[in-house]
Amino acid sequence: MSGGCCGPAVPAEQSALAVPATQSAPAGQAGPARAVDARLERLPVVVIGAGPVGLAAAAHLAERGLDFLVLEAGAQVGASIAQWGHVRTFSPWKYDIDAAARRLLDAHGWSAPDPEWLPTGAELVEQYLTPLAAHPAIAGHLRLNAEVEGISRAGYDRLRTAGRERAPFLIRLADGTEIAARAVIDASGTWATPNALGASGLPAHGEAEAASFIDHALPDVLGADRERYAGRHTLVVGAGHSAATTLLALALLAEEVPATRVTWAIRAGDATRAYGGGAADALPARGALGTRLHALVESGRITLLTGFFTHTLTADGESVTVISRDPSGEERKVAAERIVAATGYRPDHTIASELRLDLDAILGSTRALAPLIDPNHHSCGTVPAHGADELAHPEAGYYAVGVKSYGRAPTFLMATGYEQVRSVVAALAGDWEAARQVRLELPETGVCSSGLAEAQESRVGLATGVGGGLLAGPLPLVDGETGGSGGCCG
Structure with missing residues (x-):
């Protein structure tokens, strides 16, 4: 298991990681700021969420040799996906597997699924996320049933500025455990925070009672x-x-x-x-x-x-x-x-309320990302590639990625999430050249649409907007249509 965990955090003024804001090093000496930076580098990067994007972040961190810890609130990896396991994605396998994750799996003799097939949520968990989580490079860095209650800076609330960047992140779990981290990649998603029924964005009167x-x-x-x-x-x-x-x-x-x-x-x-x-x-x-x-x-x-x-x-x-x-x-x-x-769904930024976030007033994404994903102008197939620069907040070292990064925009795809974490991890490794070489290859039509290849469309159903597109099968046929029993192979 990676370091930086275990037990209550030491108060900032007593911590070996804390440095008084007024303290400075004499010229020519390796002063406290440098020592603190070195200690921060030895702390893990904490990834919140063990879904496709969170585990992709873990794969990239493993490849880069960075220490990390993945915290999953559920009892299994892909816990949210398991709740729609009966639903079929409209993105085929070739778009559902992160490149770094594939390299790790291939090196251990993984049998890759048919790249053109459209997996169900259950297949995504069983054939991809579960073996990825069990990989030796990731398994020892994964904690299940680890619900994050809050994120802050050790000894610093949101108001305090001086020396803030030299303090480690403090991640508090629901069971009271506190974990120190050098950076946080929040891939917790939005499945647990659906929008209300009320048409004005507020819960309808009587919604809770019903x-x-x-x-x-x-x-x-x-x-x-x-x-x-x-x-x-x-x-x-x-x-x-x-x-x-x-x-x-x-x-x-x-x-x-x-x-x-x-x-x-x-x-x-x-x-x-x-x-x-x-x-x-x-x-x-x-x-x-x-x-x-x-x-x-x-x-x-x-x-x-x-x-x-x-x-x-x-x-x-x-x-x-x-x-x-x-x-x-x-x-x-x-x-x-x-x-x-x-x-639809909306992000819940409550756990990061003591961090300094710069959120777009409309979408709830970062301000820099908002115009790139605005559903009034983009489908998920036309969203341009983006990475660490567009996902950065004033709180250096904190990144929300995956569907949570998109706020209320329904234009997210797993493939865009994979490029996000590739770029973010490169930035955390100090490789800014790679971090800024963002790229995303999608079909011109975009796999975010509810379209399917004609042969599969006759057997499988309509797409939805959760996590980059899902579809359920079997589905009803209108008069005069013929079709199979929904989503079978062959």
């Missing part, structure tokens, strides 16, 4: 969660790919269990954006899937409510009434037995 009726994005409608939806009326709120995935699965369930009803509520005045370009779409598969969803609405198998601004939820026995109040004050009501809140 929590037992609400599921967040990507329930396993056709598998483990089937009994919660079969024969019931479900309201799906949201206009993204996660909502579309759930809607298509519910439509198939309704064919099997006719009493199942499906209603879709969106804030927009129409669903054109959700449907995509149809036959004119530059990505034919995406267009076909949008057409499929459109056909289900047109046929009445999915009831679409446009201009729906969720404001109030009232639970009553076995159902919940959802009230929309639009900006003019006009109200509408719909009663349902289940609600799926596919309203």
